[in-house]
Amino acid sequence: MIEFFTEPWQHVFMQRAFLVVLMSGVVCGVIGSHVALRGMAFIGDAVAHAVFPGIAIAFVLQTSLVVGGVVAGLITALAIAVVSQNRRLKEDTVIGVFFAAAFGLGIVVMSTAPGYGGSLESFLFGSVLGISDRDVVTVAVAGAALLLISGALHKEFVTVGLDRETARSVGLPIFWLDMALYAMVTIAIVISIQAVGNILVLALLITPAACARLLTDRIGVMMLIAPAIGAVSGLTGLYLSYAFNLAAGGLIVLTATAVFVTCWVFAPRHGLLSHRRVTATEAVPVRP
Template sequence: MFIDQLTLYPYLQQALVASILVGIICGVIGCFIILRGMALMGDAISHAVLPGVVISYMIGASFFLGAVVTGVLTALAIGYISQNSRIKEDSAIGIMFTAMFALGVVMITSLKGTRFDLWHILFGNVLAVSRNDLLITVGIGIFVLLAIVIFYRPLLLSTFDETMAKASGLPVKFIHYMLMLLLSLVTVASLQTVGIILVVAMLITPGATAYLLTDRFPVMLMLSALIGTISAITGLYFSVIYDVASGASIVLAASILFLLAFFFSPKQGIVVRMFRTPA
């Protein structure tokens, strides 16, 4: 049934391609986020783009542009607060992302007499992805993957040993903010698919699953992208067949894969370790 619908309806084909792209780029960028201990930053930026989306809607511009600008500004503000006060980074993140998200909600409630679908922005609706949305997602995906390939070694060194990266003369701050830009772009690309609230799950869960399955970072990157892709396809399938929310279905599929790895991973799995433990 799903294959038949896929061949008949172009919107479903666009949804599938967009979901796979989001699964790949979220999986890849998520590996860096996890190993840098920046999961909360991913949550912050995903929520902070809401005001940019609303402003873009109000002025008739592309919400992709507004979301990127507010995401990057939030990342810069978090860094500025933590570096110029006694407030630590995790506290600065909590302050900024809740403030920006609250601002976005207030702006939405002020849009009286206009039709603004908050549900789709918050939780995604991959079946409503237009051709233009798909082209933007493809463009963002190519840019993000190329940036990671080009800056792979600096990103790798600064992720695993920041002190060594500084000693080697690498621009650690530049690399950090470049990663924040890529994170903002990935968040924007994921808005239509899984929405603002659920995007952090796609940033973290595939990478965390891959982390349980391998000790090698290049393998982790590939596994994370594969897990993100499988989650996207499986979630979209159940979304279409059972007529449930697409973004939530994709996240649930990723969560189930994580649980399987958590319990049955060859090296890290709880069940496997129980059987290996001598009586």
């Protein structure tokens, strides 16, 4: 039993993978909490697709994938924010148009690169076992910066998330706070793509936060529970991947989903069983 936990750490590539998955889980848990509070899961999906052409262009040009992804994500987010000002179009419609176009552009760009099939597969489904020391440093630096910024803007993000009109009335810069959160979501997604891939990265961003939302009503506690679930899900999925020789990204997401289902059923106040107990209690007539 002990070997199950110690053997993977004997390999350098697994050590790198564990570190990146751990950091990605923590960062996505924190940033994802703000996304979940605002009901912005769809914008997370849009950004996940929007960074793809930037990463593809950076891959073809042999430059920084993080920089390429962040630039593409920010350009798309800004375009969505501007076009959404037209009241004839709902924001989710504009998001749908732009993220589909961005993903299509990414595939076209990737098709021009040598080894197109293998490269595309690694971007779509992740390549956590192929992470380099440079990647580990990049994720660590970017992740630390995101956590610091999230802490500095925590009150503002929460205020906007709970009541945009109140936030606007007290003079908060709503547009720029939205852009800051979009930028943070973009960076969190870019640094996590190698762990779970472009298609599955939304799950790492949203699922741990959704679990935490079921377990607590306090935002501060949610900010602690979500990254813990993200980190544990990542490490567990990676262990299972090593033990059974299965896709790491898929197992990480499935582990997080299993935690979500458990919370949905057994959460003390908001779980399915808790609601049934309350309903059954209310159905019993009160006798004098």
